[in-house]
Amino acid sequence: AQSVSQHNHHVILSEAASLELGCNYSYGGTVNLFWYVQYPGQHLQLLLKYFSGDPLVKGIKGFEAEFIKSKFSFNLRKPSVQWSDTAEYFCAVNAPRNTGTASKLTFGTGTRLQVTL
Amino acid sequence: GAVVSQHPSRVICKSGTSVKIECRSLDFQATTMFWYRQFPKQSLMLMATSNEGSKATYEQGVEKDKFLINHASLTLSTLTVTSAHPEDSSFYICSARPALGAGEETQYFGPGTRLLVL
Numbered sequence: 001a002q003s004v005s006q007h008n009h010h011v012i013l014s015e016a017a018s019l020e021l022g023c024n025y026s027y028g029g030t031v032n033l034f035w036y037v038q039y040p041g042q043h044l045q046l047l048l049k050y051f052s053g054d055p056l057v058k059g060i061k062g063f064e065a066e067f068i069k070s071k072f073s074f075n076l077r078k079p080s081v082q083w084s085d086t087a088e089y090f091c092a093v094n095a096p097r098n099t100g101t102a103s104k105l106t107f108g109t110g111t112r113l114q115v116t117l
Numbered sequence: 118g119a120v121v122s123q124h125p126s127r128v129i130c131k132s133g134t135s136v137k138i139e140c141r142s143l144d145f146q147a148t149t150m151f152w153y154r155q156f157p158k159q160s161l162m163l164m165a166t167s168n169e170g171s172k173a174t175y176e177q178g179v180e181k182d183k184f185l186i187n188h189a190s191l192t193l194s195t196l197t198v199t200s201a202h203p204e205d206s207s208f209y210i211c212s213a214r215p216a217l218g219a220g221e222e223t224q225y226f227g228p229g230t231r232l233l234v235l
Binding site: 032036045094096103104110 | 160161214226
């Protein structure tokens with residue numbers, strides 16, 4: 001079974017600070033990796049995704065993530081956070097559809113990011 | 118594109134009544150939709166996978182007779198919470214995955230439905 005770990009539960013940063021949120025997964029085969037963001041009172045939105053190819057993935061709003069297969073990691077980064085980045089961030093993983101599974105998403109527990117002015 | 122809607126956005130009901138939540142993919146067809154439950158300050162927990170034209174697949178521990186899922190078309194899935202009790206109060210979220218052939222593994226999420234059972 002798949003599992004996803006997000007070790008940072010609550011992160012507080014000042015504006016302009018750099019961000020790195022950790023995500024590690026456990027799965028024995030090929031995976032698709034996602035970061036979703038949930039702003040206060042809003043629904044989940046896709047930040048970025050990795051299916052294959054370049055392990056450094058760029059997403060919306062200046063976020064990027066790097067897939068390191070040897071470490072089973074997919075950490076999220078942003079060089080300079082803004083107050084508007086305050087939100088809950090979820091890492092998720094599923095198996096490719098052609099593996100015959102239902103491609104169910106397994107979510108990490110989430111990281112609450114608070115950016116102060 | 119890739120917009121998913123849910124209706125209602127919030128509902129309050131009396132214990133023992135049934136509540137139906139709709140999930141629609143507005144600008145794409147979805148052979149598969151997923152229903153999640155999110156508790157306050159916690160992650161999303163998958164309840165069931167809904168496939169168009171077939172029975173839903175429920176996760177372990179989820180009562181299929183209590184949480185009825187119907188995926189009648191490629192753009193609509195419904196979740197009915199039958200004989201709701203206060204412990205069913207939660208935030209229910211659906212997601213939809215574009216149909217096979219679109220080359221898309223991404224799930225797009227609805228805005229969620231907050232259910233409060235009194």
